[in-house]
Amino acid sequence: MEFDFIIAGGGSAGSVLAARLSEDPAVSVCLVEAGDSARDLLVRAPALVAAMVSGRPPLHNWALHTVPQAGLNGRRGFQPRGRGLGGSSAINAMLYIRGTPADYDGWADAGATGWDWASVRPWFLRAEGNIRGAGPDHGADGPLQVADQRHPRPITRSFIEAAGTCQIAPNDDFNGPVQDGAGLYQVTQFHSGPRKGERCSAAAAYLHPVMGRPNLTVLTRTRALRLVLDGRRATGLVVRGRGGETTLTARREVILSLGAFGSPQLLLLSGIGPEDELRAHGIAPVHVLPGVGLNLQDHLDYTISHSSPRRDVVGLNPRGLMRLLKAGLRWRKTGEGLFASPMAEGAAFLRSTPQEPQPDLQIHFVVGIVDQHMRKLHMADGWSAHICALRPFSRGTVGLTSGNPLAPPRIDPAFLSDPRDLPLLMRAARRLEEIIAAPPLAPWRGRRLYPHNGSDAALEADIRARADTIYHPVGTCRMGQDDLAVTDPALRVRGISGLRVVDASVMPRLIGGNTNAPTIMIAERAAALIRADRA
Template sequence: MQFDYIIAGGGSAGCVLAARLSEDPRVTVCLIEAGGMGRSFFIRAPAMVAAMVPGRPPIHNWALHTVPQAGLNGRRGFQPRGKALGGSSAINAMLYVRGHPSDFDAWADLGAEGWDWQSVLPWFRRSEGNARGADDLHGATGPLQVCDQSAPRKITEAFVRACAEVQIPTNPDFNGASQEGAGLYQVTQFHQGARKGQRCSVAAAYLHQVMRRPNLTVLTGALVDRITLAEGRATGLIVQTRDGEKSLTARREVIVAAGSFGSPALLLRSGIGPEQELRVHGIAVAHALPGVGQNLQDHLDYTISHHSRRPDVVGLNPRGLWRLAKAGWRWRKTGAGLFASPMAEGGAFVKSRADLPVPDLQMHFVIGIVDQHMRKLHLADGFSAHVCVLRPESRGSVGLLDANPASPPRIDTGFLSDPRDLALLMRGARITESLLASPALAPWVGKRLYPHGGSDAALEADIRARADTIYHPVGTCRMGQDALAVVDPALRVRGLAGLRVVDASVMPRLIGGNTNAACVMIAERAAEMIRRRPS
């Protein structure tokens, strides 16, 4: 089978690319996704994030694990990633956050020429269909529907007041003129039409409605084995399908969009990467590229959970389950209420010191108890306050366990390998504890799940015992112009023709916020680059 463009991975970036490239009827596009169509009830109902993220069973979830982490007492971290069209936008909390403008200026300074804030802002605006309307910073007509939450809990509003009581200002728009402050997250959720209140995954936003285009082929339940190469050029993909192995040929380009774990793993299986890593697994070196799989960065999250004295939160006791059942019925009829909640309703971007130019900590306030990614269940009504370091100094890597495409990648997040991250996370934990002790939250705050005793040594021990990802891995095929860059600023794999990487793996540095909106922006811009500057 031959196509002009073949896209490996139907996640957020892959869905944008398939939709945008197939707008040109003169070209043919094939999108390959290992998961399903991304239309299930679990995906459409926002509250079902609580069922998908734990990966028990793995519903639309790769449910990956890291190698033992020295900085986390030797624990293996859990890494949920979306396995369906839409990728992780099908299982995330739907929070629409772009990061700080200075993050993109830093990308440009690191060699990603043309990815500064003023250059990327038009692509954010192009993708965004914000219910608040358009202005200099926002778009209103883009495919990705963005809106305010329909019915945030009273405890979330109290969280915002609690932040004000500890001198964290209130901010109605984290993507506005200033990121700093506390407020309610906007969400990627349908805000009009028959799907009002449903999750607006990137597949629902961009892809589902155009899948009947005659020039677009979408293969689901298909696992990409490797990229085929000839004379320094990517020529296609070998794919494992239900009907056996297939060889697909790309007349113009192969585009890898399998995410920060899947993309480097695919390059490595294809013989593209560090020579030593390839030889360990008996893979012939097709193109030595030492940066593949390096530079992994992720947000390490520390969670403080409490029982709630009031029942207007989520609990797994009979009373709480009855409330959820009633909320589900209401959501099916109106698209509103608790079932439409992202669960992580409130948050804040905080400076650990007043003299900092930008926030260096982020908070997520969840209206239920989150323990071990909701893998450890608690019957009590409760809530969780999360804090993470926005721009960690620690670095990890992604490699292979073996050359089998069905095997998970080897993930080493390197959490807390740089001591600066621990010191900053401890400061974030202290700020979080102070706001949880504020008068605004007093009517709700009950028993703390994991009291640590109060000392710095006890807090450090608790962080090492319980902290883990809040699901923002990036950087493993980073763009730049130095010897360890994997792709150039046009996202072309260095030293090979006809091959690009387009997803969060190309970020040179982790942004100060949730990563999905930036991933969509990257794909929007990449689609235009591909049309104008073929590889």
């Protein structure tokens, strides 16, 4: 089969690209996705994220693992990533955060010319269909519906009050002029129409409505195996689907949108990357590109969880499950209530010291107990408060575990490998403990799940024993202009024509917050860059 554009990966970026490129009826587009269409109730009902994130069973989830992490007592971390149309936007907490203007100005300073805040801002607005309407900070007409939470739990309001007692001012828009403060997350959720209250994944926003276009072919349950290369030009993609292995031919471009783990893996499987990594797995180098798989960055999350004497939170005991059942029935009728909740309802962005030029810590306040990515369940009614350092110094890698394209990638975030990260996360944990101890949370503050004696040594031990990802891996196909950049600022793979990478892997540095909205922005801008190349 032959197409103008072949997109490998139907996640947040791939869904946007397939929809935007196929707007031109003169071009043909093929989207290849390993998972299914992700239209089922698990994806549509926001609260059911809890059933998918654990990967047990792996519902819409690659359920990947890291190599043993020296900084985390040799533990292997868990890395849930979305599998199905919409990718991780189909299994995330729907939190809509862009970061700060300084994040993108920093990208440009690092060599990603044209990705400064002034340049990317219009693409955020183009994507956004915000319930608050159009204005200097928001777009109203984009495909991605962004909603205010309609019925947050009372405990979440008390968390915001508790933050206020700790000199963290309220903030009702973290994507507005100032990110600092505590408040409620906006969420990628349908806020109008027949799907009101459902998750608005990138696929639901962009792709599902246009899958009937005659120039768009979407192949689900189809695995990308390797690129087809004619010298230094990408000409197609070898895939394995229901009918076995086949080759798709691209007249114009192949675009990798497989994420921070999948895109470098496919480049390596195709002979593009560091020579020693390729030869170690019996792959003949086609194009030595030493930066492939380097620069992995992720937010390391530390969690404090408490049981709750009050029952207006989430619990897995019989009474709690009955409340969830009633909430599910209400949601099916009205699109409202607990089942419409992202669960991570409350937010705070704060500075570890007054000298920080912008917020460098983020809190996710969750109205249920989350322990080991929901892999360890607790019967008690309770809640969790999560905190991470937004711009960690540690850098990891993604490589191969095997030359077999069906094997998982080798993921090494190298958490806490830079000595500056642990003291910062410890300061963050102390700040979180201060907020949790504030009077407004007293009615909900029951037993702490993992208590310690309060010493620095005990806190460090607890971080090393329990901290793990908050699901924001980026950077492994970094754009830039130096020798270790994998892609140029137009997202073209350096040294290979007809090939781009469009996903979170191209980010030079982590942004100050959740990474889904920036990934969608990258794809919106990439579609325009691709069209401009054809002009």
